[in-house]
Amino acid sequence: MKIFYALMLILLACGGAMAKEAAQLAEDPVVEQRLIAISEEMRCLVCQNESLAGSRSDLANDLRRELRTLIKQGKTDAEIREFMVSRYGDFVLYRPPVKPTTWLLWAGPFGLMIFGVGALFVYLRRRNTDIAADSGLTDEERKRAEAMLQEGGK
Amino acid sequence: MKAKFLIPLALFAVLVVFLAAGLRLDPHEVPSPLVNKPAPAFKVTQLEHPELQFAAEDLKGKVWLFNVWASWCVACRQEHPVLMQFARQQIIPIVGLDYKDQRKDALGVLKRSGNPYDVIAFDGDGRVGIDYGVYGVPESYLIDKAGIIRYKHIGPITAEALEKTIIPLINELKKS
Amino acid sequence: MIPELGHFALILALCVCLVQGVLPIAGAHYGRREWIVLARPAAQVSFLLMLGAFVSLAWSFYVNDFSVQYVAAHSNSKLPTLFRFGAVWGGHEGSLLLWVFLLSGWTVAVAQFSRTLDDTMVARVIGVLGLVTSGLVLFILFTSNPFDRLLPAAEDGRDLNPLLQDPGLVFHPPVLYMGYVGFAVAFAFAIAALLSGRLDAAWARWSRPWTTAAWVFLTWGIAAGSWWAYYELGWGGWWFWDPVENASFMPWLIGTALIHSLAVTEKRGTFKSWTVLLAIGAFSLSLLGTFLVRSGVLTSVHAFATDPRRGIFILVLLLLVVGSSLVLFAWRAPKVALGGSFALMSRESLLLTGNVLLVVSCASVLLGTLYPLIIDALKLGKISVGPPYFNAVFVPLMTPVLFLMAAVPLARWKNTDVKEIALRMWIPGVLALVAGALVPYLMGGWTVMTNLGVALSVWIASSGVIQVARRLKSGFPPASFWGMHMGHFGIAVFAFGVTMVGGFQEEQDVRMEPGDTVLVGGYQFKMIGVKDVPGPNYSASRGAFEVTKNGSDAKILEPEKRTYFSSTMPMTEAAIDAGFTRDVYVSLGEPLEGKAWAIRVYFKPFVDWIWGGCFLMALGGLFAMSDRRYRLRVKESVVVPEAASPPVPKRGRLKGATP
Numbered sequence: 001m002k003i004f005y006a007l008m009l010i011l012l013a014c015g016g017a018m019a020k021e022a023a024q025l026a027e028d029p030v031v032e033q034r035l036i037a038i039s040e041e042m043r044c045l046v047c048q049n050e051s052l053a054g055s056r057s058d059l060a061n062d063l064r065r066e067l068r069t070l071i072k073q074g075k076t077d078a079e080i081r082e083f084m085v086s087r088y089g090d091f092v093l094y095r096p097p098v099k100p101t102t103w104l105l106w107a108g109p110f111g112l113m114i115f116g117v118g119a120l121f122v123y124l125r126r127r128n129t130d131i132a133a134d135s136g137l138t139d140e141e142r143k144r145a146e147a148m149l150q151e152g153g154k
Numbered sequence: 155m156k157a158k159f160l161i162p163l164a165l166f167a168v169l170v171v172f173l174a175a176g177l178r179l180d181p182h183e184v185p186s187p188l189v190n191k192p193a194p195a196f197k198v199t200q201l202e203h204p205e206l207q208f209a210a211e212d213l214k215g216k217v218w219l220f221n222v223w224a225s226w227c228v229a230c231r232q233e234h235p236v237l238m239q240f241a242r243q244q245i246i247p248i249v250g251l252d253y254k255d256q257r258k259d260a261l262g263v264l265k266r267s268g269n270p271y272d273v274i275a276f277d278g279d280g281r282v283g284i285d286y287g288v289y290g291v292p293e294s295y296l297i298d299k300a301g302i303i304r305y306k307h308i309g310p311i312t313a314e315a316l317e318k319t320i321i322p323l324i325n326e327l328k329k330s
Numbered sequence: 331m332i333p334e335l336g337h338f339a340l341i342l343a344l345c346v347c348l349v350q351g352v353l354p355i356a357g358a359h360y361g362r363r364e365w366i367v368l369a370r371p372a373a374q375v376s377f378l379l380m381l382g383a384f385v386s387l388a389w390s391f392y393v394n395d396f397s398v399q400y401v402a403a404h405s406n407s408k409l410p411t412l413f414r415f416g417a418v419w420g421g422h423e424g425s426l427l428l429w430v431f432l433l434s435g436w437t438v439a440v441a442q443f444s445r446t447l448d449d450t451m452v453a454r455v456i457g458v459l460g461l462v463t464s465g466l467v468l469f470i471l472f473t474s475n476p477f478d479r480l481l482p483a484a485e486d487g488r489d490l491n492p493l494l495q496d497p498g499l500v501f502h503p504p505v506l507y508m509g510y511v512g513f514a515v516a517f518a519f520a521i522a523a524l525l526s527g528r529l530d531a532a533w534a535r536w537s538r539p540w541t542t543a544a545w546v547f548l549t550w551g552i553a554a555g556s557w558w559a560y561y562e563l564g565w566g567g568w569w570f571w572d573p574v575e576n577a578s579f580m581p582w583l584i585g586t587a588l589i590h591s592l593a594v595t596e597k598r599g600t601f602k603s604w605t606v607l608l609a610i611g612a613f614s615l616s617l618l619g620t621f622l623v624r625s626g627v628l629t630s631v632h633a634f635a636t637d638p639r640r641g642i643f644i645l646v647l648l649l650l651v652v653g654s655s656l657v658l659f660a661w662r663a664p665k666v667a668l669g670g671s672f673a674l675m676s677r678e679s680l681l682l683t684g685n686v687l688l689v690v691s692c693a694s695v696l697l698g699t700l701y702p703l704i705i706d707a708l709k710l711g712k713i714s715v716g717p718p719y720f721n722a723v724f725v726p727l728m729t730p731v732l733f734l735m736a737a738v739p740l741a742r743w744k745n746t747d748v749k750e751i752a753l754r755m756w757i758p759g760v761l762a763l764v765a766g767a768l769v770p771y772l773m774g775g776w777t778v779m780t781n782l783g784v785a786l787s788v789w790i791a792s793s794g795v796i797q798v799a800r801r802l803k804s805g806f807p808p809a810s811f812w813g814m815h816m817g818h819f820g821i822a823v824f825a826f827g828v829t830m831v832g833g834f835q836e837e838q839d840v841r842m843e844p845g846d847t848v849l850v851g852g853y854q855f856k857m858i859g860v861k862d863v864p865g866p867n868y869s870a871s872r873g874a875f876e877v878t879k880n881g882s883d884a885k886i887l888e889p890e891k892r893t894y895f896s897s898t899m900p901m902t903e904a905a906i907d908a909g910f911t912r913d914v915y916v917s918l919g920e921p922l923e924g925k926a927w928a929i930r931v932y933f934k935p936f937v938d939w940i941w942g943g944c945f946l947m948a949l950g951g952l953f954a955m956s957d958r959r960y961r962l963r964v965k966e967s968v969v970v971p972e973a974a975s976p977p978v979p980k981r982g983r984l985k986g987a988t989p
Contacts, residue, residue: 045289049631094716109694175707
């Protein structure tokens with residue numbers, strides 16, 4: 001196999017005249033970059049588990065063609081998104097828009113984190129007093145015991 | 155039983171309710187944002203008479219059914235007899251949109267199986283389909299006298315859908 | 331004949347599992363010794379029967395028995411033998427059989443390796459496992475029987491989905507399921523603890539190796555799936571936040587919280603109820619994942635063909651298993667005595683903080699995965715929640731966890747001085763800040779995210795190395811110490827890989843003819859040509875590319891585009907030259923006019939560190955599991971550092987009953 005390829009390479013090198021730096025598939029790389037950035041965040045409606053950027057279905061090809069036209073016309077990202085949403089609904093966006101129905105979605109995780117850490121803090125404080133209360137020692141005694149345990153623990 | 159230990163159970167119960175509801179939904183279906191909005195304007199050539207044109211506004215003042223189909227679409231063949239039957243009833247005009255098709259293939263299908271359409275718009279490059287939010291074929295739109303889309307049917311039209319949903323809606327729309 | 335035998339074996343297995351599920355638990359409750367001792371033999375018998383069922387299905391695939399519907403749907407006479415074996419779990423019915431087979435395997439392993447655990451506890455654990463297995467076998471027999479016949483038999487099978495015809499199929503599902511299913515053991519231990527009222531450090535010590543083992547498999551399984559998607563799908567992605575991927579990731583997050591929580595319960599006798607809840611949670615998420623993948627409730631590229639009947643059955647199963655465990659939890663957990671106290675700043679509280687953050691991360695993934703369903707069910711519209719959301723939310727949530735991870739090993743139990751930790755961490759801190767600023771700059775582009783990613787990985791890695799070096803001065807540390815640091819180091823490696831590939835990968839989509847070259851990431855790719863190549867059940871176009879760097883180190887890459895006879899969709903087989911510091915990746919696009927082809931070329935720096943990191947994490951888990959204290963033949967009732975919680979009085983104290 002390797003010999004075969006080596007021969008091919010030699011032939012190509014000799015024939016060599018037509019070999020060149022490969023051309024970009026896209027007509028305009030700048031437009032293409034923007035297209036990829038925008039369409040990566042959109043869902044292909046046919047094979048619904050691929051992004052519009054990656055899908056090879058007919059509809060995806062057509063939609064990318066439309067988006068390319070819009071980009072060339074100078075439309076902003078928001079306008080392009082609006083183009084898609086007015087035809088296919090919010091479903092087409094992989095990044096859910098922030099609206100009342102998605103407040104819980106966007107605020108939930110951070111809210112939960114703050115709530116979780118806060119609740120933990122409150123719980124830990126209360127826990128120590130609960131344990132102290134359970135233990136039957138007076139505050140004085142408890143402090144002495146803690147101090148002794150501290151020293152021992154080191 | 156301390157209340158806080160019931161929280162996991164309560165959250166789980168809520169989850170199960172949603173999952174059960176989910177079993178009755180179809181996650182693949184994309185409802186149209188165009189319902190109750192004006193039907194997008196377009197002007198394209200006709201399939202059967204390429205020298206003539208058809209525009210959405212041609213049917214203003216009438217209630218009409220806009221059916222997206224193609225010769226390569228398998229489910230359309232399922233829908234075809236239902237459409238033929240519906241066309242015979244002469245209730246409303248049926249306009250076809252031949253989507254991303256070859257003219258001769260489409261004409262061939264109509265010749266073989268019959269033509270339920272009053273007129274067929276030819277959408278070779280799919281632009282009209284995109285404007286209407288078409289993502290699969292067949293799909294159909296019910297448009298009222300003012301040119302507003304009132305209903306979108308995704309997938310082949312069945313006799314049941316006609317009877318239960320579409321025709322009652324047509325009757326309502328005709329009254330206004 | 332064989333399929334019928336397999337079917338019969340499965341029915342028998344159900345009967346044995348029901349016995350295994352009911353009698354030992356009842357025996358433990360009522361103190362009936364003769365029922366308690368049924369547990370181990372029942373587990374052994376049901377395993378043998380499951381093995382029989384599984385082997386008969388595998389046999390049907392091996393001999394191409396297309397009179398079995400499942401075989402006809404997922405195999406083909408031209409399918410290579412290796413994939414015929416993998417096809418056993420290529421579809422819904424077979425993969426469920428694999429599930430219960432592995433579950434019975436874990437059960438019999440628990441029966442084998444728990445000789446020193448007291449019989450009543452073992453009875454309860456095996457009993458719970460038996461009940462869960464019974465539920466799943468019922469599901470299989472009633473809605474998803476892989477042994478259904480197809481009469482008249484098909485001439486030839488429909489062939490395995492071409493995407494699955496890859497060695498990854500043979501490896502990824504079994505390993506992943508070992509993890510998913512393995513959390514059932516932790517779950518069973520938790521339920522047994524709740525039933526007996528004995529929730530103590532000894533229980534934690536028994537649970538821990540099993541839980542770690544399941545976690546190791548799950549880590550491996552997820553990593554294998556990610557790597558498979560990367561090289562198979564042809565466009566270089568490695569994680570898509572697809573619902574099925576999330577379904578495996580959520581148990582992993584809770585499992586990680588669980589192994590840390592168990593560590594604390596074992597050492598300090600605290601966090602008992604929390605640990606039990608996490609154990610219930612991890613397995614519940616495994617079951618939830620099973621539901622999501624097979625019910626049709628979410629769109630996923632992984633989802634099996636769905637049937638509403640199946641969805642309802644699994645939902646009922648989920649409701650029964652999780653619902654009853656949470657009821658048991660609400661009932662019994664409040665009676666568990668609190669463990670010892672610890673200060674607001676202590677190793678315990680820091681570990682607990684990490685736990686909370688992991689649970690919050692998991693909840694966020696769950697929220698994002700289910701949100702479209704929730705919105706649709708409430709008739710509020712139809713939305714999609716995809717990678718942009720998950721990336722935006724998950725990374726900030728995990729950042730504090732990564733930050734803490736490096737410092738917590740330095741924290742003392744019960745009470746720790748934050749200033750002291752900060753002093754010991756100044757070197758990692760400086761290294762992290764310097765590397766975070768410098769490395770992205772050297773790679774050609776600094777961004778906030780790449781700075782953060784590099785800084786965090788260096789922070790974790792360097793603190794780990796320093797801590798290990800320091801500890802070595804006082805003798806060779808035990809396996810668990812190495813396990814912890816290896817696991818954390820694995821995360822650092824993983825984070826570095828993710829950051830580098832995300833920030834600095836390069837891609838070119840070009841039109842190439844033989845002789846053309848393209849430069850990507852410092853590598854020159856020269857197209858040699860494309861020729862047609864036949865395969866066993868496909869025909870392919872195979873390209874050949876010479877890759878060089880600075881004119882030397884020539885390698886040949888051969889990507890393919892295959893058309894399988896059974897499918898119309900062409901499949902891309904990318905060609906990858908994997909290296910320690912980078913992958914170079916070529917995939918064939920579409921043929922263009924003449925001899926030209928659309929070619930996609932990638933340069934992916936440090937991408938293999940992603941899976942390398944996962945491998946190190948799993949290795950760390952293995953080390954932790956192999957610690958001597960788990961292998962000690964401890965015959966006594968284990969020396970417990972904290973007083974065991976007093977046994978919950980049952981309805982009537984029965985003679986001989988060990989609670």
